[in-house]
Amino acid sequence: MWKKHIYLSRASAALIYGLLVSVAMNFFWDPGHIYSSGITGLAQLLNSLFKHTPVPITTGTWIFLLNLPLIILAWKQIGHRFTIFTVIAVVCSSVMIRLLHPTVLTKDPIICAIFGAILNGYGTGYALKSGISTGGLDIISLTVRKLTGKSVGTVNIIFNIFIVLAAGLIYGWPYAFYSAIGLFINAQVMDAVYTRQQKMQVMIVTTKPNSVVDCIQSHLRRGITIVHDAEGAYRHDAKTILFTIISRYEIPDLQEALNESDPQAFVSITENVHTIGHFYEPEP
Incomplete structure (x- = not known):
């Protein structure tokens, strides 16, 4: 179907x-x-x-x-x-x-x-x-x-x-x-x-890194870099920072994944980034 x-x-x-x-x-x-x-x-x-x-x-x-x-x-x-x-x-x-x-x-x-x-x-x-x-x-x-x-x-x-x-x-x-x-x-x-070729860097600050990583990778075929032992300046609570590169076309999938895994996560998106090395693109 x-x-x-x-x-x-x-x-x-x-x-x-x-x-x-x-x-x-x-x-x-x-x-x-x-x-x-x-x-x-x-x-x-x-x-x-x-x-x-x-x-x-x-x-x-x-x-x-x-x-x-x-x-x-x-x-x-x-x-x-x-x-x-x-x-x-x-x-x-x-x-x-x-x-x-x-x-x-x-x-x-x-x-x-x-x-x-x-x-x-x-x-x-x-x-x-x-x-x-x-x-x-x-x-x-x-x-x-x-x-x-x-x-x-x-x-x-x-x-x-x-x-x-x-x-x-x-x-x-x-x-x-x-x-x-x-x-x-x-x-x-x-x-x-046509937004599929527009690359964006996503930074996610979360207290539920495992859940967020699993959920994002179930929605998107993207690698994620994990930075442990981050600390929030206001409450001094433990945080984890996740970095990934997506296309603009994939933003709705990313939002859905975050809503499922950690709705309280802080997300920063940088537009029009350039990448060197392998960036997966779906086969036509």
């Missing part, structure tokens, strides 16, 4: 992503001549370059075609379940972009860049938060990280710089800057929605 609920949630996230990116594309990006990031932006670029051919290929179709080799890569290197939901997300976005009738609300490039980025950023962040990928460069990043343990953020940056330059060459350099603004807003909105 639990797995069925998770699968339905992920399928719903794929549909929501497809709807939001299609609205962003047909209502804002295309009318404003704004390019998205990653494979979606490349699909827009190819559509612009070949739209006057005898048999033009739509942006939605380009998105599907460009993702095909990446989907095969994901099936072989990442996982079958991950790939299935990625296919659902890619198909939903491709079909909805093709079927949703374009509506020109405005051609102001700044408005189109901002609102298109907000819609796409929320949709992508929501999909990632739900445990699915939207395809594209995500698959390359996950594959490289799985095989080498290294990040390929530089590849994403270079790819998006190429998209921005293409916007300038095709529509004029002001549109390159508008697209760059859209890429920045898209990333900020996506980070605000």
